Amino acid sequence: MDQSKDIFGLDSKYNIDFQEVLRFGNEKKKVARRRWAILAKALKSPSESQPSSPTDEFSVRRISSFMLLKTQELHVVPIMSPENQYCDQFKKRTWYKYSTRVNGTDYFINVGHRNRTFSAEDLMGFNNTGNVCIWPSEETLSYFVCSNLGHFLNKSVIELGGGMSCLAGLFVAKYGNATSVTVTDGNKLSVDNVQTTIKCNEFDIEVKCHVFKWSSFEPSYQYDVILCADCLFFDDARADLIECLWNCLANDGIAYIMAPERGDTLDKFILQSESRGFICKKIVNYSTVVWEKRLALLDNCDYNDNIHYPVLIEVTKF
Template identity: 65%
Template sequence: MDQRKDVYDYQSKCSIDISDLIKFAGNEKKKVARRRWAILAKALKSPTGSEPSSPTDEYSVRRISSFMLLQTQQLPSMSVISTDVRLLDQFKKRTWYSYSMQIDDERFSVNVGHRNRTFSAEDLMGFNNTGNICIWPSEETLSYYVCNNLDIFNDKKVLELGGGMSCLAGLYVAKYGRPKSVTLTDGNKISIENVQVTLECNKFDCPVDSKVFKWNDDSFTEWYDVIICADCLFFDDARNDLIDCLWRTLSSDGLALVMAPERGNTLDCFMEQSQKIGFSCRKIVNYNEVVWSKRLALLDNVEFNDNIHYPILIEVTKS
């Protein structure tokens, strides 16, 4: 997929008009794509200072494709103890939400900040900007999988790639997985700025840091025991960089958990290319019974497209 164009061949430097998007005739399968681009259009057209897209925003495809595994609640207030003037300024520019999930008798919760101002065209057209808008299903299901399998991360060095605005799965690992350390990354500096502020509003028992990291940066060669990655396969041009990055950063006996929908043949292409350089890939369609039952319940929904909405788990290891 070319990052400079959308599905209707709009150039990235052109303005995006919601009314133009809605005018396009098409079948039911195109509706979700239109809504997703309407999120970007709404962000560009909204006045500065307006509320960010929330998990219940009327334009958000989460209303159609969410698996309802996360509960969100806006927090009336948040406090942070810091003398860093810049940090305090960034803190005030956000609305804070609690993202929580219930698994058996245990409740897992992290705090995430949403920027109060809208996003500029430069912000949205940056390297993988999709994580700046809302929590997508792959992030949601990866977070749920993480909290159901916390033993994977015990005493491990963990890296999240392409974590977007929240690095949500990585936050759950850091707070509940008893890892040795967690590094949260994304290629978009706006996303990482948000993550850095978010880290100040959560308590962790291990070192947690965040940084801007583009997958083709071969100077980043530190090894990790576990790497997690949600919905990072849809840019064809970046797939080789992602696979090379995994090869450089995954330890010889490490495990990468890649969560993504089929989305045409993008997932299969990822597996084929990964195997060519020496990875072993295990494709797991039914990785959690709760998620699977949610999928089955959505199959009759005309807005739900299994190919683009249902995330599949790929376990990646070095042969």
């Protein structure tokens, strides 16, 4: 078998937009074909391969990158709180510094990337997309966070569905002067990765991280601020997410939801949220920098606003 080809005869550098895979839910054969192509590409990637990022020439999301984050590989594990039980986990990851610059100030988080040992279940499971790479909605939400740190001063914050990095929530924890930050995902592999990442960053507050299933959430605490990036595309989970938001959000709190239109999935979320009692404010131009990045991409024939451009929704109860 030609090792430069995947199981469908595609070149190993073939670019696959996973957002498109999720968009065409009715075309089952096309979805299956593309998923298997992603699986084949991931499974045969060398363990030292770069993560999908704005600087990765062959990233599966390079068209949808807004170049807001820079990545730098760290050749020494940046251990801030060494604990014996995490030593093996540190070694199983390649470490990167994710940084962004806002108004002349640099912000960064050290992120561990699991070496490429994905199984079919990892890639094709319901809530595993966050294990593949950092998607544009998390990228733009992280930039939004760093541009509006005052929103989090003395606030309790939770990130829902933060994937393998929970990047936006960790930026809040490190720079937002929040009273507490909790980062979550529904997938244990993602949470394990974030727990290891937390050990390799310095925070002035305790950062909690745990598996959080929207459908089984039992409210014991409500948060001032909720962050959520690109969690709207699964129709079956939308009602659970909205109910989770309602139970998690304090009466005077606010949720910042970042997601592309992706067909009518964003509008359906807004409609169902308003039916539940939320007030939703849809903001297309929430950052001059991000907007200019978008305008620069409009001439790219592979760029599609509906799929690639994250929109901000501010969700409140009153």
